[in-house]
Amino acid sequence: MVKTLWIPALSLLAGQIPVAMVQAEDFRVETDVFLGGEREPVAQNVTLFSGGLVYDFPLIGPQEITVFDSGRGRFVLLDVPRKTKATLTTQELLQTTAAIKVQAQELDGVFAFAADPQFQVEAGGQEGWLTLSSSLLSYRAKGIKPRLTATADTYREFADWYARLNATRPGNLPPFPRLELNRSLAERQQVPEEVELTVEPKNRWAGRKLVVRSHHIFNWRLSNTDRKRIETAGTYMADFQALSFQEYRLPLLMASMPGGQ
Numbered sequence: 001m002v003k004t005l006w007i008p009a010l011s012l013l014a015g016q017i018p019v020a021m022v023q024a025e026d027f028r029v030e031t032d033v034f035l036g037g038e039r040e041p042v043a044q045n046v047t048l049f050s051g052g053l054v055y056d057f058p059l060i061g062p063q064e065i066t067v068f069d070s071g072r073g074r075f076v077l078l079d080v081p082r083k084t085k086a087t088l089t090t091q092e093l094l095q096t097t098a099a100i101k102v103q104a105q106e107l108d109g110v111f112a113f114a115a116d117p118q119f120q121v122e123a124g125g126q127e128g129w130l131t132l133s134s135s136l137l138s139y140r141a142k143g144i145k146p147r148l149t150a151t152a153d154t155y156r157e158f159a160d161w162y163a164r165l166n167a168t169r170p171g172n173l174p175p176f177p178r179l180e181l182n183r184s185l186a187e188r189q190q191v192p193e194e195v196e197l198t199v200e201p202k203n204r205w206a207g208r209k210l211v212v213r214s215h216h217i218f219n220w221r222l223s224n225t226d227r228k229r230i231e232t233a234g235t236y237m238a239d240f241q242a243l244s245f246q247e248y249r250l251p252l253l254m255a256s257m258p259g260g261q
Contacts, residue, residue: 025147025148025151025220026048026049026050026051026221026222027049027146027151027218027219027220027221027222028046028047028048028049028218028219028221028222028223028226029046029047029049029155029191029216029217029218029219030044030045030046030047030216030217030219031043031044031045031046031047031214031215031216031217032044032214032215033212033213033214034212034213034214034215035210035211035212035213036210036211037211041060042061043058043060043061044058044059044060044061045057045058045059046059046226046229047158048222048226048229048230049154049155049158050222050226050227050230052069052070052071053067053068053069053070054067054068054070054158055067055229055230055233056068056162057229057233062081063079063080063081064077064078064079064080065077065078065080065233065236066078066162066165067233067237068158068161068162070157070158070161073089073090073091074087074088074089074090075087075088075089075090075093075161075165076237077245077248078233078236078237078240079240079248080236082251083236083239083240083241084240084241084242084243084248085236085237085240085241085242085243085248086242086243086244086245086247086248086249087242087245088165088245090161092245093161093164093165093168094164096164096167096168097164097167097168097174097175100115100167100168100174100175101115101116101174101176102115104174109136110136110137110173110199110200111173111174113134113136113137113177114137114173114174114176114177115174115176116176117134117137117176117177117180118134119132119133119134119138119139119177119180120132120133120134121184123184123188127142128142128143129141129142130142130143130181130184130185130188132177132180132181132184135200136199136200137173137177137197137198137199137200138197138198138200139177139181139195139196139197139198140194140195140196140198141181141184141185141192141194141195141196142192142193142194142195143185143188143190143191143192143193144190144191144193144218145189145190145191146191146218146220147220149189151191151220152185152186152189152190152191153186155191156182156183156185156186156191159178159182160175160179160182163175163178163179163182168249173199181195191216191218192214192216193215193216193218194213194214194215194216195213195214195216196211196212196213196214197210197211197212197213198210198211199211199212
């Protein structure tokens with residue numbers, strides 16, 4: 001989504017080519033994202049799974065709709081205010097995240113860790129939380145089992161590719177820690193209900209700890225409003241001006257620079 005504040009890892013191992021989503025029931029996910037102990041979300045989204053496509057709509061903040069088409073191996077990004085669109089293939093995304101991995105390995109601290117994360121995994125602890133921990137970056141997640149196993153598979157595929165997409169946005173970490181969390185949840189045939197990401201400073205005297213919390217509400221039916229959103233996204237896909245991914249992202253890159261507008 002076109003934003004000036006990117007939330008880290010709102011993030012399948014690199015090198016794999018996607019297969020078509022296993023068809024599952026239509027369903028929806030409402031997501032609220034919080035920083036630290038704040039009670040008001042910094043991001044809200046509704047994500048609709050329907051007919052093999054996934055539509056992600058922001059409820060607050062910059063208005064960018066993301067459409068994931070697993071069968072065609074692509075994302076379509078829709079900038080509503082500018083009435084522009086761009087297509088990014090999953091193959092291009094794999095190549096981009098491979099380059100991100102190489103660049104991150106040349107850094108230190110949490111970025112280097114995120115290029116090749118090594119977690120200590122603990123499950124079944126207090127209230128069923130799953131924990132992936134390290135000295136620099138840790139996840140805590142509480143999962144639930146959906147009605148159909150195929151639903152967990154469908155959600156995991158989207159979450160993996162969306163983590164890669166988020167990694168292309170300025171200031172975000174490489175996607176590989178989030179991919180590990182997604183894998184751990186999928187092994188338990190779960191989808192996330194609560195996720196907490198903690199990023200520690202390089203040392204106790206430098207920087208501040210970052211905590212990002214997300215809350216996910218799954219519903220196994222789409223509403224009439226949801227279906228109208230999907231119809232609107234289809235109209236935008238047909239009507240909006242097509243740009244290259246680089247042209248489409250240019251305003252975001254400019255805004256992320258010091259003094260950028």
